[in-house]
Amino acid sequence: MSKEIWINLPVKDVESSTAFFNEIGFHAENVGNVRAQLIIGQTTILLFPNATLEKFTGSKIADTSQCAEVIFSIGAESREEVDAFIQKVEIAGGSIFGKPSEIDGWMYGAGFADLDGHRWNLLYMDESKMPKR
Numbered sequence: 001m002s003k004e005i006w007i008n009l010p011v012k013d014v015e016s017s018t019a020f021f022n023e024i025g026f027h028a029e030n031v032g033n034v035r036a037q038l039i040i041g042q043t044t045i046l047l048f049p050n051a052t053l054e055k056f057t058g059s060k061i062a063d064t065s066q067c068a069e070v071i072f073s074i075g076a077e078s079r080e081e082v083d084a085f086i087q088k089v090e091i092a093g094g095s096i097f098g099k100p101s102e103i104d105g106w107m108y109g110a111g112f113a114d115l116d117g118h119r120w121n122l123l124y125m126d127e128s129k130m131p132k133r
Contacts, residue, residue, distance in 0.1 A: 004044075005043070005044075006044045006045070006046055007043065007044070007045045007046070008045075008046050008048055008053060008056065009038075009045050009046065009047055009048070009053075009116075009118060010048055010049070010050045010052075010053040010054075010061045010116070011047045011048070011049065011050070011115070011116045012049075012050060012115070012116055013049075013115075014030060014034070014035060014036050014047055014048075014049060015030065015036075016115055017036065017047050017114065017115055017116065018030050018036040018038075018047065020092050020093060020094065020114060020115050021038050021114070023088065023091070023092035024085065024088045024089050024092050024094070025085065025088060026038055026039070026040055027039045028047070034048075034049070034052070035047060035048050035049075035052070040074065064113070064116060064117025064118060064119075065117055068119050069118075070118070070119070071111070071119045071120065071121050072118070072119070072120045072121070073120075073121040073122075073123060074120065074121070074122050074123070075123060075124070075125070076108075076109075076122050076123060076124040077124065078124055079100075079108045079124050081122075081124065082100050082108055082109060082110055082122050082123075082124050083100050083110075085110075085122055086099075086100055086110045086112060086122070089112045093115060094112045094113060094114055094115065095112060095113045096110065096111070096112050097111045097112065097113055097119065098110050098111030098112075098121070104131075105129055105131075106125065106126050106127070106129035106130045106131070107123055107124065107125050107126070108123070108124045108126075109121060109122055109123035109124065110122050
């Protein structure tokens with residue numbers, strides 16, 4: 001069995017979403033005007049127009065203004081990286097639903113939504129402060 005995984009994500013406008021993800025520091029590339037490929041570390045996320053994904057799945061796309069279908073979590077190297085990244089998201093037009101803050105004394109993170117309301121979490125974990133079991 002293959003060890004690769006691709007995530008298919010519906011977007012209203014492939015070009016706008018591609019520009020947003022590039023502005024915040026990811027690598028996104030349009031593939032024609034029918035989809036885009038977003039690479040984050042070893043993960044590939046394919047951005048498809050809503051109608052295309054509805055056709056693939058036989059289901060309506062979730063209304064992200066009413067519910068969260070998933071949260072993508074991304075590791076950060078430092079607290080400063082979290083802060084700088086969230087600033088980029090705000091400048092690029094994303095919305096912040098969780099301002100940068102400390103969690104449980106050893107984690108620091110923030111949450112944002114992209115242009116289509118998909119939720120993302122950026123998290124720095126200081127394992128030297130992680131509680132021992």
